[in-house]
Amino acid sequence: MNPVASPQLNIPRCNGVNLAIFASGNGSNFAALVKAVKEKKIKAKLIVLVSDKPEAFVVKRAQKAKIAVILVKREDFASRADFEAAIIQRLKNYKIDLIALAGFMRMLSPGFVKLYRNRIINIHPSLLPAFKGAHAIKDALDAKVAFTGVTVHFVDSKMDHGPAILQKQIKIKRTDTLNSLEKRIHALEHKLYPQAIKIIS
Ligand code: GRF
Helix, strand or coil, X not given: CCECCCCCXXXXXXXXXXXXXXXXXXXXXXXXXXXXXXXXCCCEEEEEEEECCXXXXXHHHHHHCCCEEEECCHHHCCCHHHHHHHHHHHHCCCCCCEEEECCCCCCCCHHXXXXXXXXXXXXXXXXXXXXXXXXXXXXXXXXXXXEXXXXXXXXXCCCXXXXXXXXXXXECCCCCCHHHHHHHHHXXXXXXXXXXXXXXX
C-alpha cells in the first residue's frame, strides 16, 4: 500500500471539515475523534454518527457527547442498495465533507464509494495489505510476525483497500497475548486517526 501525498483530495481545507463517523461497535476510535475535535487537535466538526447497530456502545457515546445519530439497520431493508439509499438520504440533511469509518462492519458498495469519492477513510488494525478482515490483530499474532500495526487509508470498493494516508508499526513481543497486543494497537489507533485527518483536512 503506497502512502499518497493527497493530490486526489477535494476536501475543503481552510475552515475544517464536517465529519461523519460510521461505526458498529464499541466506539473507542469515535471517542478519540470526539476528544481530538474538542481539544482542537483537528480542524473538524463532528456532525453525525451513522450506525447499523442501535445497541452498540458507540451509540451511547454519541448520545452522551450530544452528537446526532443516524440509525439504519440493514435488516430493515430488502437490499444493500436500499440500505445505502436510506443513509445517503439522511446524510443529505448535513453538509458532510468526510466520512471516517471506525469499526463499521459493512462493506460500502462501489456506488456509495463513488458518491463520496476520496472522502471516505478507514482505520484498520494491521499494516495493510497484510491481514485484511475482521480479525487482523489475532491473525498477525497467530502468524508470529515480528511487526504489525495500524493503517489509515482512503476507501475504495475493495475490502481494507485504497491509498494509505498513515501507517505505523508496532513490535509484537514474545510475551504478547491477544489482549495485550489489542491494547497497544487501540492506543496507537486513537493517536493515528486524528493525525491522519489532520493530514488531509
Ligand atoms: C478498530 O480496531 C478499527 O481499526 C477496526 O475496528 C475497530 C473498532 O474499534 N476497523 P472501536 O469500536 O473504535 O473501539
